Amino acid sequence: MEKKLLVEDHIRRNKRNTIIVCGLMALLFVGVIFAVGYFLFAGNIFISLAFALPIAIGYVAITYSISVPTVLKAAKARPANPNNRDEKLLIHRVEEMSIAAGMPMPKVYVQDSEYINAFATGKKPENSVICATTGAIRKLNQEELEGVIAHEMSHIKNHDILIATVTIAVVGAISLIAEIMFYSMLWGGAGRGGRRGEGNAIIMVLAIVLIILAPLFARLTYLAISRRREYLADSSGAYLTRNPNGLAMALEKIKQDHPKTKPKGSKTVAPLYISNPFKQVNASGLWSTHPPIDERIKRLRTM
């Protein structure tokens, strides 16, 4: 009983932190809209909302709807072959984790790569995909593979793919709006907002600063959210297997295993992987999508 409570505490804490960071993102979005309203529409909030919201929603909707086939194609993934013993065992592990999570079973795909990695994608739990590399199913023992699959299953269960896609799209939308603002100011002149006199000069400066810095902050916020969700997937996965050591051991192997050269492909798929294929494993700080691997191992070992 003791062990389980600790894992649940991890889960609760990670969920709370996600909400805090999402709140910051929302505030940022509101700030940008406010700045837009100030400049373009002489301070009228409703018009600026009518302007910004369709852009944001449209952006999110489009990105979301094309996410799955895009990701699978980028990874050159193929469905797992039950006649191959290693791949059959992978399918078994995914079946078992779906039962533990009480979820419909995702499709199982395999990516040909000598490096250990796995990712999950899909619009909703009924329609999702888990993919592991051939390196992973060869190099990990079944206990470790189970830990990795549990981590990916947790991403699906916690709707992380949805959260990641929406957040990335919001970041994109904020950047887009900021750019539009910047160019309209450049050409339209900053005089539009000055209707109410000199005292507004300070507000104007603040608004300009916000517009320039907003995309930066949005990106940082998104990365913070991504890291939180990774910790959450680690703890949820450990709860599913009741065995945090499985994933810990897999992460140790991943640590030794990391590629020396950068793989090709778009970086946006990085957060879906269990380990960022584009970076050094222990790269930490504000610019990583994944928390440092040593910290992840430490948290798992002490659950």
Add this chain to the structure above:
Amino acid sequence: MWYIWLAVILVIIVALFILIYVGYYNKIIRMENRIDNGWAQIDVQLKRRAELIPNLMETVKGYMKHEKEVLENVTKARSALMTAKTPQENINADNMLTGALKTLFAVAENYPDLKANQNFLSLQDELTNTENKIAYSRQHFNDSVLVFNNTIETFPGLWFARRMGRKTREMLQIPETDRAVPKVKF
């Protein structure tokens, strides 16, 4: 004029109340269905395992001619599982089968020809798969029961549960002997 405001507020309060009531009612029903489904799942997996046994016996008996007792234990345990009626009998029979199979696979280590047999390997994988599924089905069942019990024992779920006449459910007790067998056998 003030009575119009009062009416509006009252309507809002009643609407909110109905929404919350419906919300909790549905939530409790959904949780119960999850529990019942979880129970059915366990049964499905147990049956699947029982079905794999005859196949295993066929493959093995040619190689393990001198291990009569080991083979008999498996067959006996399987019969016990087929005739078990109460949940407790079910769990006991299941334990017996797990133990018998464990012995059989341990003894099979001495027969390299058997170990090389594709059919045997395949069956071993299937049995491991099924046993893991049984263990996880039980875990999921207990998890569902825990969430349900938490909801109906704390506020405000407690109030709704009483109205609906719902009681707390019991978790599956896995007996000590089962714990000796590691859940994940690879």
